[in-house]
Amino acid sequence: MAVSYKKATYATLLLFILLGLGYLKMAGDIVVNRTDTMGPHYFPTLLGIALIVLCLISWIQTARKQEDGEVRLSNLKFILWSIVVSVLYFAAWEVFGYFYVITFVYLMILFMMLSDKKTIRVWLFNAVVSLGLLLFIYLIFDKLLSIRL
């Protein structure tokens, strides 16, 4: 996947400007004492303004550049699927628990998704690696550090 560097920068700066405006609005809503000019809203207000100003400067700098570049991200579908699978994994962990079972499934999905071969041998090898990783996690975190997962 390739996108124009300038367009991607504009989109990101616009998002940051909107973030800055939202942040300023929320900072303005923090009222402790109407006479306190340097209260909990003061530093955030400075930061919100700084963000918007810097984004506008960056926008102008980007617009003034003659050449445009490309932002390339190969294997985008694998990255997106990794994110989707991770979202489902976190949700399943939150709702059901059973960390070791769902983590085994998570690892197998990722291993198989990223492997170029999908043979039975590869499945078995990945299953063994998954179990090995889970054993490592169990020994270090559960047994050694007493962190229940």
Place this chain on the structure above:
Amino acid sequence: MEIFSPINLLAIFFGTLVGIFIGALPGLGATIAVILLLPITFNMPPLAAILMLLAAFQGAEYGGSISAIVLGIPGTAAAAPTVLDGNALAKKVSPGKAFGYSLSASVIGGIAGGLLLFTAEPIAMFALRFSDPEFFLIGILGILTITSLGSKDNIKSMISAVLGLMAGTVGIDMFTGVQRFTWNRLELADGFSLIALLVGMYAFTEIFVMISEDLRKRYHFNAKGLRSAITFKEFRETFKFTGVGSIIGVILGIVPGVGASASSWLSYTAARKMSKKQEEFGKGNPEGIVAPEAANNATVGGSLLPLMSLGIPGSPAMAVIMGAFIIHGVRPGPNLFTNNTNLVYGIFYGFLFTTIAMYLVGKLVTPLFSRALLVKVPLLAPAVLLVSIVGVYADSKLTFELWVALIAGIVGLVMRLLDFSIPAFFLAFVLSPILEESLRRTLLISDGSYAIFLQRPFSVALLVLIVIVLAAPYAFKAIKLRRLRKQQTAT
């Protein structure tokens, strides 16, 4: 004597082992090594925790040379110059010879950095004369240094820093107890988790980048002659260049944002200029290995100095180590020397031990870890992802932080692709509470007047430094343009 306790020695050994392993794997780096170990340190005593992380940092800077030498791919950014002569020497003679030069230089550089730390106390004692106005300006100076000197695009780096400062304001206000930007979520009462953001923006982002590369890529190299070995004569002949690299690394390590990568390139360039065998550079000249390798390890000690004496981390990995200090209830900075003298000197002497550990562990495991480079991305990426996820959960035991890490990873990927600065974000995030606290106290003292910054001599000196740092990139650009014009008129 506390340094010799079993837990401290084990922490140093384990940290070194993990650091060398992670550093050897292309793309992961010292910061990830330190991040992955951070959750393990929660239940450890402070000295052991910090020594483990420092050992990992040192180990990773050496480990980066392993794949640089055998594959011609730097394991860390700072090992990039090592590729030029390290890989060539590995092919000409053997990888073991190149490892020998790299390991010995890394140890000398590490010792140089460690010895520098003993100057931290005088600096800290001087810094005790500072008050809130100066601490605010030191924080600003640290952030501006990293955005001006350590990045491709200054304005985007400043945007990254402001975003980091904003992220640092989430949570309960320290002065009034009011909740800010928490959306009434209890999980955000203490602010964003440093671990979740670090793991997200470094580890998750790096994993996404790994996945975006060729998944069918296989590394091949000759697995003979991997044991590191040089003779004393060979060590002596290159000692001058090791020394040069160490000095450059130590000096540049002190400056936040410059980092091991810049210091190793500068050392390589300096070594080539000084060498009587310039034509052999790039063809396996040992001088081209020892200079950058000494520099990148010397940077570790150099970047620890401003953290210990002023509370400003000199690099992203040091920002993680600063997090470790805070997690253990210790605030780095000038007061550290009066409040935690034993811990401070334990770190100084322990740091020297980490270089010895790096030598011993490096001699043993380099051949083995070289073979780890044969692990394919489809196996490596999910494994690192899982360890990172468990590390985030181990910090807070809240699945909420996993979501934070994932979102941070996506944001980190976008930032990386568009030349925003993740190190600037983190330095600012870590400094945000200190900056806000010192600014608000300063303005309370001065009744809201900013003129107080011009009324104090140390503040004025810091303001002058800030102006110099802001002007530096434009000055360098102007000098470069003038040189180009002179060359053009000469031709």
